[in-house]
Amino acid sequence: MKMKTIHLAAICLIMAGCATSKESVLRLVANDYDQRPANKAPTLERPAWPNYDTQNENSFAVFANLQTIPKADHWRNKTLLSSGGTNYWQGRYTLYRCPEATYVTLDWEVPEHQDWWFFRFTTGSMIIDADTGDQYMLREVEHFPIDQCFWIHGQPSEAIRFVLVYPPLPLSVKRIEFYEAPAESHGWLGGDARRTTTITLEELRPNHQDYQVDTTKQGRIIR
Numbered sequence: 180m181k182m183k184t185i186h187l188a189a190i191c192l193i194m195a196g197c198a199t200s201k202e203s204v205l206r207l208v209a210n211d212y213d214q215r216p217a218n219k220a221p222t223l224e225r226p227a228w229p230n231y232d233t234q235n236e237n238s239f240a241v242f243a244n245l246q247t248i249p250k251a252d253h254w255r256n257k258t259l260l261s262s263g264g265t266n267y268w269q270g271r272y273t274l275y276r277c278p279e280a281t282y283v284t285l286d287w288e289v290p291e292h293q294d295w296w297f298f299r300f301t302t303g304s305m306i307i308d309a310d311t312g313d314q315y316m317l318r319e320v321e322h323f324p325i326d327q328c329f330w331i332h333g334q335p336s337e338a339i340r341f342v343l344v345y346p347p348l349p350l351s352v353k354r355i356e357f358y359e360a361p362a363e364s365h366g367w368l369g370g371d372a373r374r375t376t377t378i379t380l381e382e383l384r385p386n387h388q389d390y391q392v393d394t395t396k397q398g399r400i401i402r
Contacts, residue, residue: 204251213275215282218282218342220322232364240329246340274383281345286373291336299328303360308352309377313399318344355380
C-alpha cells in the first residue's frame with residue numbers, strides 16, 4: 180500500500196510538472212505571437228472594368244461596408260509612422276506577428292463629407308528587416324486588389340481597416356521599415372516610392388507604441 184501511495188504521488192508530481200511546462204510553453208507562445216486581426220469581407224458594389232485605366236476613375240472597382248473600428252481605438256495605442264518629419268500615409272499601423280503570416284492593419288479615417296474616397300496598394304511593397312536588410316514582400320491586401328485604384332463608397336468620417344499580409348517574420352526580427360513601391364500617379368494620389376524610418380517591431384504590436392532609429396542594408400527577398 181505504501182509503495183502504491185508513493186507511485187501515485189510520483190504520477191501526480193509528473194502530471195503537475197507537465198502542466199507547469201505546458202503552461203510555460205503557452206505563455207511563451209502568447210508572448211511571441213498575436214491573434215490575427217478580425218477582418219470582415221466588404222461589399223463589392225461594382226467590379227473594376229476589364230479595361231481598367233488608372234487615369235479613368237469610372238473604371239475603378241467600388242467597395243462598401245468595410246471593416247470599421249471605433250474612432251477612439253483608431254487613435255489609441257497605434258503608432259503614426261512618419262518620414263522626414265511628416266505624417267506617413269496618415270494611417271495608423273499595428274503589426275500582428277503570427278506563425279503563418281504577418282498581418283498589418285492600416286486604420287484610416289475617411290475625411291468628413293467624403294462619400295467617395297479611393298486607395299491603392301502596390302506590388303513590390305514590403306517590410307524590411309532593418310538589421311539584415313531582408314525584404315518580406317507584400318502577399319495580399321485581404322479582399323482588395325493590388326496595383327489598381329479602388330473606391331470606398333458611403334463611409335465618410337468612419338475609421339476603416341485594411342489588413343495587409345506579409346510572410347511570417349522570424350522572432351529574430353527586432354526592427355523594421357515599411358516600403359511602398361512606386362506606381363502610376365493619379366490626381367492627389369502620388370506614385371513615388373516611400374519608405375519609413377526604422378521602427379522597433381515590438382512597439383507596433385498590439386498595446387505598444389513609439390519608435391526611433393534608422394539603418395540601411397541589403398538582404399534576402401522573402402515572399
